[in-house]
Amino acid sequence: MSLPSDKGPLDKGPSDKGDTAGLNAADYDAFCRFLRERTGLSFTEAKRYFVDRRVSERMAAVGVEHFRQYLNLLRYQASGEELQLLVNRMTVNETYFFRELYQLDCLVNEALDEVVRGRAPGSRVRIWSAGCATGEEPYSIAITLLERWSRVDEFEIELYASDIDSQVLARAREGVYEERSLQAMPRDLIAKYFTRLDDRSWQIMEELRDSIDFSLVNIADPRQMANFRGMDVIFCRNLLIYFDDLGRREAASMFYDALSPNGFICLGHSESMSRMSSLFVPRRFPDAILYQKPQS
Incomplete structure (x- = not known):
């Protein structure tokens, strides 16, 4: 998941004010504080026009005219x-298969062998893609394990x-x-793991879809994060x-x-964990820098 730049693909520019909520400084501050408390997402003043547009869209959809009434709906709606x-409209998700490939190289060349050192065959190995967006990252991890980690069949992944x-x-x-998501993937792997649906789209094989546990998680919520242990x-x-x-400090602690x-x-x-938390030890592998939780 990623957030938008100052001007999203639907934004026409600051002169187009007819379809915005017209948030004043106090309303914008109240909304940003609320969203940060609930989701961890932080919007600066530079993002005000983008935020205003998205809030306006949702206010129109639910038939609310006044921002404070809408904010109360967000705060107190039981469901x-x-x-x-609104969160779905506030995030922009752009990714592709095998993005930042050097980290996948590090996973199969160095990190996983260290993780399983001393473990008995059949032991569990747990890998979590947090902020997975439309799924390219976890599917890339799965394909990389199958194609390149020689010990993949020894453990329960x-x-x-x-x-x-x-x-x-x-x-x-x-x-x-579609093709944009597959731009960095070798053609032979597309043929091996995908079924072509039409001229523009491919679907990843059912076995891989079923192999990944997808869930709706707010990483700023300690109660939801408590469900993830032993990663x-x-x-x-x-x-x-x-x-x-x-x-960032709170999220680093929960991770x-x-x-x-x-x-x-x-x-x-x-990103650098050293600027967020001192809990982790930086590890410089040949392929990438990862951050490790020390042995207690």
Whole structure:
């Protein structure tokens, strides 16, 4: 999952004000504080126009004219349905298969062999893609394990994937992709793991779709994060950069609790755990830098 740049694909520019909620400074601050408390997502003043557009769309959809009335709906609706629909509009999900391939190289060349050292054959190995968007990352992990980790058949591999956006999770479970998502994938692997549906789309094989446990998870919610324990590797790439400093520290602490001793977390290329938390030990492998939970 990623957040938008200052101007999303639907934004026409600051002169187009007819379809916005017209949030004043106090309303914008109240909304951003609420969203940060509920989701961990942090929007700056530079994102006000984007936020205004998305809030306006949802207010029109539910027939609410005044922002404070809409904010109360978000706060107190028992089902949380409207908050989920708004979150789905507040995030932009752009990814593709084998993105930042060097970390997948590190996974199969170095990290996993260290993770399973001393474990008996048949033991579980748990890998979690947090902020999985439309599923390219967890499916890339699965294919990489099958193709390149020589010990994959010795262990019981459990793959988990989560996102805060319910719509992208539905697409991930369906596993249908167009050429843009497959741009970095070798043609032979597409032929091996996908079925062509038409001139523009392919669907990943059912066995891989069924092998991944997809779930709706807000990583800023300690109660939901408590369900994830004993993870050996966590991929959380290009997500925490959209949290504020406090949110990053809180998320890092919860990821630490989710990892097994000696487990690893993979961040995006522009992220550094050393600026978020001192709990992890940086590990410089030949292929990538990962962050490890020390043995207690």
